[in-house]
Amino acid sequence: MTPIPNTLTDLPNSPKPDLQASAPRETIAVAMSGGVDSSTVAAMLRAQGADVIGLTLQLWDQNRLAGKPGVPTRSTGRCCSLDDVYDARRVAESLDIPYYVVNQQERFERDVVRPFVDDYLAGRTPIPCSLCNNHLKFDQLLLTARQIGATKIATGHYARNHFDPVRNRWILKRPADLAKDQTWFLFGLTQDQLAHTLFPLGDLTKPEVREIARESHLALADKPDSQEICFIPGGDYKQFIANYLEEQSQAVPDSAGELVSTTGATLGHHQGIHNFTVGQRKGLGVFAPNPLYVLQIDAHSRRVTVGPETELNRPSLLVHRLNWIAIPGLESSQTPGLAPGLESGQAPGQAPGQASGQAPSPEPGRNPTLRAQVRIRHSQQPTPATLELVAPDRVRVTFDEPQRAVTPGHSAVFYQNDEVLGGGWILPPEPL
Amino acid sequence: MRRVYMDANATTPLLPEVVQAMHPYWIDHFGNASSIHQPGQTARRAVDEARERLAEFLACHAAEIVFNSGGTEGNNTALFGLLRPGDHLITTAIEHSAILTPAERLAARGVQVTRVAPLATGLIDPESIRAAIRPNTRLISVMLANNETGVIQPVEAIGQIAAEHSVCFHIDAVQAAGKLPIDVAGIGCQLLSISGHKMHAPKGIGALYVRRGTPLEPLLVGGTHERRRRAGTENVPAIVALGKAAELAMRSLADGTLSRLAALRDRLESGLLATIPEIGVNGAGTHHVRAPRAANTSNLWFDRLDSEALVIALDLKGLAVSGGSACHSGATEPSHVLLAMGIGKQRARSSLRFSLLKTASVEDIDYALEIIPPAVERLRALAPTHAPTPSPVLAEATP
Numbered sequence: 001m002t003p004i005p006n007t008l009t010d011l012p013n014s015p016k017p018d019l020q021a022s023a024p025r026e027t028i029a030v031a032m033s034g035g036v037d038s039s040t041v042a043a044m045l046r047a048q049g050a051d052v053i054g055l056t057l058q059l060w061d062q063n064r065l066a067g068k069p070g071v072p073t074r075s076t077g078r079c080c081s082l083d084d085v086y087d088a089r090r091v092a093e094s095l096d097i098p099y100y101v102v103n104q105q106e107r108f109e110r111d112v113v114r115p116f117v118d119d120y121l122a123g124r125t126p127i128p129c130s131l132c133n134n135h136l137k138f139d140q141l142l143l144t145a146r147q148i149g150a151t152k153i154a155t156g157h158y159a160r161n162h163f164d165p166v167r168n169r170w171i172l173k174r175p176a177d178l179a180k181d182q183t184w185f186l187f188g189l190t191q192d193q194l195a196h197t198l199f200p201l202g203d204l205t206k207p208e209v210r211e212i213a214r215e216s217h218l219a220l221a222d223k224p225d226s227q228e229i230c231f232i233p234g235g236d237y238k239q240f241i242a243n244y245l246e247e248q249s250q251a252v253p254d255s256a257g258e259l260v261s262t263t264g265a266t267l268g269h270h271q272g273i274h275n276f277t278v279g280q281r282k283g284l285g286v287f288a289p290n291p292l293y294v295l296q297i298d299a300h301s302r303r304v305t306v307g308p309e310t311e312l313n314r315p316s317l318l319v320h321r322l323n324w325i326a327i328p329g330l331e332s333s334q335t336p337g338l339a340p341g342l343e344s345g346q347a348p349g350q351a352p353g354q355a356s357g358q359a360p361s362p363e364p365g366r367n368p369t370l371r372a373q374v375r376i377r378h379s380q381q382p383t384p385a386t387l388e389l390v391a392p393d394r395v396r397v398t399f400d401e402p403q404r405a406v407t408p409g410h411s412a413v414f415y416q417n418d419e420v421l422g423g424g425w426i427l428p429p430e431p432l
Numbered sequence: 433m434r435r436v437y438m439d440a441n442a443t444t445p446l447l448p449e450v451v452q453a454m455h456p457y458w459i460d461h462f463g464n465a466s467s468i469h470q471p472g473q474t475a476r477r478a479v480d481e482a483r484e485r486l487a488e489f490l491a492c493h494a495a496e497i498v499f500n501s502g503g504t505e506g507n508n509t510a511l512f513g514l515l516r517p518g519d520h521l522i523t524t525a526i527e528h529s530a531i532l533t534p535a536e537r538l539a540a541r542g543v544q545v546t547r548v549a550p551l552a553t554g555l556i557d558p559e560s561i562r563a564a565i566r567p568n569t570r571l572i573s574v575m576l577a578n579n580e581t582g583v584i585q586p587v588e589a590i591g592q593i594a595a596e597h598s599v600c601f602h603i604d605a606v607q608a609a610g611k612l613p614i615d616v617a618g619i620g621c622q623l624l625s626i627s628g629h630k631m632h633a634p635k636g637i638g639a640l641y642v643r644r645g646t647p648l649e650p651l652l653v654g655g656t657h658e659r660r661r662r663a664g665t666e667n668v669p670a671i672v673a674l675g676k677a678a679e680l681a682m683r684s685l686a687d688g689t690l691s692r693l694a695a696l697r698d699r700l701e702s703g704l705l706a707t708i709p710e711i712g713v714n715g716a717g718t719h720h721v722r723a724p725r726a727a728n729t730s731n732l733w734f735d736r737l738d739s740e741a742l743v744i745a746l747d748l749k750g751l752a753v754s755g756g757s758a759c760h761s762g763a764t765e766p767s768h769v770l771l772a773m774g775i776g777k778q779r780a781r782s783s784l785r786f787s788l789l790k791t792a793s794v795e796d797i798d799y800a801l802e803i804i805p806p807a808v809e810r811l812r813a814l815a816p817t818h819a820p821t822p823s824p825v826l827a828e829a830t831p
Contacts, residue, residue: 053748058763085761100744103763147741147811149748 029145034084037156054099111135123297124409160202170194187423257302279405319424441787482675502638506625517542525772554583554715576608581715582729591620610681633677637670
């Protein structure tokens with residue numbers, strides 16, 4: 001990544017680049033959310049002399065569900081709220097770059113909101129940010145950017161990417177600031193998307209980004225980070241699902257059923273499987289001497305299995321709908337023993353045999369396997385595991401240490417050191 | 433970079449003569465037109481003279497002109513000033529939001545509202561207005577020229593129907609003023625709104641024609657300004673500017689400017705139709721039925737692209753056009769006018785409005801003809817042919 005220029009303080013007075021002049025200069029569209037990170041990206045690229053166009057995706061009308069239960073009449077939500085569009089526009093104005101709001105509400109509803117609701121109704125726990133990245137930010141926005149004459153997009157994600165000529169592949173890497181690492185949400189990026197995306201914050205820490213924002217005279221340098229799901233301001237997803245379905249004139253499907261123990265004993269009844277997430281402890285409505293946790297949600301039988309915390313741990317999981325980044329796929333990888341060079345914790349290209357044979361993979365059979373580190377939630381550090389291609393587009397992840405609360409609907413993202421190998425979506429386990 | 437402005441229906445620049453006319457009234461003649469002293473009288477005379485220009489412009493009496501802040505205020509005054517709970521309003525589905533939103537609010541307060549749909553040409557059929565009349569119909573409100581398509585509505589015929597039923601008739605002439613002659617007596621309307629900034633006067637000034645004897649309640653009350661029809665100290669420089677703009681508009685209506693403008697619009701339209709495949713005109717009607725249009729407006733659809741991206745691409749090349757109406761955030765919504773005409777959502781989303789300034793030149797048109805075809809080609813080449821390809825991680829979104 002290009003180093004940060006030290007001329008940032010000169011920004012407001014620097015001349016506006018003529019979009020027509022000097023053909024070789026790159027035109028970059030910055031996805032501006034109105035937050036500190038993407039605003040700083042725009043300021044950095046502008047200071048580096050690129051032709052910068054600011055684009056904000058209008059994704060959701062916060063007033064759509066206003067007045068329904070739990071939603072304030074005048075929304076104060078963050079996603080696409082007028083405040084955030086205002087902030088993004090003010091940054092673009094202060095940087096003197098062209099700025100446009102692009103309406104993608106229909107696509108967002110179709111590809112993010114509706115699947116979010118459907119996932120919960122099917123007993124899964126969705127990650128809307130990954131869907132938004134795959135369908136809006138790196139698909140639709142990149143398309144719009146190219147259509148209006150930009151060659152690349154830049155975002156405020158904390159991640160790094162580069163082209164590796166040896167492997168002939170674009171590589172996605174964890175950022176310098178591991179506390180802000182957003183690669184878990186980015187595992188769905190294609191080679192084409194990575195080739196046309198800049199992550200200018202990848203080498204910076206959050207405090208450094210805020211410092212650049214201040215030096216660039218961005219008024220929002222101290223704006224707090226957003227944490228919640230952007231289209232659910234209060235964070236109450238159950239209320240959102242009820243309100244959304246009501247707006248669509250649809251009833252919340254009846255998925256009430258039994259709460260059962262691991263031995264199959266009925267412990268009580270629940271009002272619908274969408275009220276549960278694997279690992280959830282509160283709101284089960286069951287009295288027990290020791291705390292109970294949701295272990296499994298079976299959409300077919302509507303049974304929610306609960307049990308003690310110790311039973312949350314799982315040795316393995318299955319993923320599908322895979323996307324590979326650093327490698328073309330597991331088919332081409334060899335079984336352990338044949339290619340120890342690609343085993344645990346070893347960077348590609350490292351001499352074979354150096355770090356092999358630590359955790360033997362369970363029953364590898366004839367299936368291609370690969371040692372990797374795996375993350376099954378954003379807040380977790382990658383943990384050692386063996387990947388095994390058990391069927392086309394189906395990988396079993398076997399952890400060296402069993403992992404707590406494997407959540408169907410979430411993704412499992414595979415790493416080798418700081419590189420993202422790829423990832424997939426976690427399937428529901430076999431019934432207990 | 434060359435900059436060409438083809439969004440005159442959004443707003444227009446002040447003409448130099450207009451700036452010149454209003455200039456003395458900022459500092460030298462700053463008086464309050466209600467004051468009895470000489471500075472006040474100077475301001476009063478300027479307001480009176482402007483009022484007479486407007487009366488000439490609309491073919492009415494000077495006492496029937498009420499200066500206000502613009503089209504939105506004129507439209508709000510017409511609707512809120514006449515309609516009471518239990519009354520019935522007839523308007524159309526292709527009106528500006530400055531009519532449709534007040535109508536919605538009135539509907540919530542017990543006024544019955546009928547929104548008449550247009551024909552596929554964008555024209556309102558006067559007979560559909562007649563058919564909508566009820567015993568309690570109090571007001572008909574129809575625009576003269578549509579902002580999106582330029583289609584000119586048959587207001588004389590509608591005015592006759594209104595008169596036959598003793599119903600008040602309001603015309604939103606914001607887009608028509610300066611683009612076609614307006615004769616309020618000929619039309620037979622009681623109320624007519626115009627806006628300064630659509631006709632080379634400043635933003636924030638407009639006028640409402642109120643026929644004598646129309647029982648219109650003022651929207652703003654306070655002082656006795658504008659014969660108690662609109663309280664608030666007169667915006668003297670802007671009123672002077674509107675008077676000057678009306679004078680210049682009358683001149684351009686008589687000196688062939690409009691036929692020159694229509695020729696330029698046709699050059700643009702036929703040039704684009706000839707060079708770009710899968711394109712067509714919205715609101716022009718078929719070969720058999722042609723709808724009359726304002727001379728400066730052309731609304732075109734370009735299949736297989738999203739006009740929002742085309743507007744941005746053209747803006748970055750220096751050409752300012754419009755692609756629908758801006759929603760609260762500034763994002764584009766498909767035009768409700770095109771949707772009401774029965775045009776599909778996809779096609780409405782692919783439509784662009786070109787609206788020429790009276791100062792447009794052949795060079796402006798030719799620049800547009802030079803940059804639009806390659807921009808359209810680029811957008812189409814990059815656009816997904818069918819539905820967007822699902823990304824590998826979400827091949828099956830729903831169970």
